[in-house]
Amino acid sequence: MPERRQEGNIGRIRQERAAAFRKEIFPYFRYVAQSGFGLVASAIAFSLLIGYVKLLRGVPESWPADWVGAACLLLAAFPTPLRTYLMPADSIFLLPMETNIYRHYLRPSIHKAIVKGTVRTAAMFAVYAPVYAAAPVTEKAADSRSLGLLAVMFAALGAWNAIAGWRERTLASSGLRLAVRSGRFAITAGAVFGLLLGPIVPAVIFAIAGAALCSACWRLGASHYVPWDRLIQEESAARRRWFRFLAWFVDVPEAPSRPVRRPWAAWVGKLVAWERRKAWTYLYTLTYIRGETFGAFYRLCLMAAFVLVAAQGIVVDTVILAVAVLAGGMQLSELGRLRAGENAFVAPLPQEGKASAAAFVGRVAGLAAAVFLSIAAFLPSAAENPLLAIVTVAACLGWMGWRVPRTISKRARNEDEED
16 A cells, blocks of 8 residues: 555656646746747748648649658657656655656656657658658659558657657667667668658668667667666756747746847947937847847847748738737837846936837837838738738838837836836
């Protein structure tokens, strides 16, 4: 009975830690949503879907469907992420229960990783299969084999990579672990290219023989039953990646915000007149440029510009531009909460100028972004419908030049009243 209780407690540890991690990061997603990241992600997904449908209607002869498909399937099958939620102290306090830790704590996570690897690779092949069958460069290869058999083989390849990823983690020698991982990559890449483009029977034999050979290499060196240090390091890295992503949108205690020099943009502060009445404008300009709020804003603009250049058609450009400008305005509105010049209280600066200075900085940044994105959107496609392009650009300039600064000013005044 005590052993069963211990097994149940071990099983609950991971569930409680996973729930605690979700509870820890969930409040930050409100700021991610306010930044417009969801809108931009939706716009990207929308443009990709439109491009995928257009591609299926007629794949160009010069489009490298073979290399693109092989690369996508390799990226789907090879990675083996594993969340364990282990902590540094676990290697001391939980080590006496190592056997039960593996059985009731780690093995469920490994099984989930295997299922995810299988589904991820099979889903990628399901997306690629219509292009594989229709593209001129792969049509002949697709006709010579069963797509159903390929789906099963790629699903099995994803599952094997997940299993191999765990066995690699248990190897004690870092050199052997790197060698086995490199061999797994070569086998996976060869199997993907062979299954898609080469003779099917030799490709299947190569995949099975390569997997068996790689599996045999796991027994060449010493291994840990539970690789505590390796799993703890990977869990710490996974947490850092999550908080680094959230730090793009909000100050996160786990990822402290630090001023960034950005010399390519800091020269803008020199354009502000060196006058007492422009002091708040100067402070807000440099604080914004060197902070993470500006980092999130310019990354969003660059990503949106890339999508706009890749998109085709004025309707698609209009939708993506509108979403990008709306999302950028939502990010700029955070300027109203920006603490510019927290030590400026030592200087006799008029506090009533803070809100207008924040609004001015937001207006300049917003208008510059609207012009930049409008050029990326309509420079190649405005001739299709000049009136739609003019109306859209005018709406974007009005949003960034009038509405967003009003929101920034209002938030800045509210912050001052709360202080």
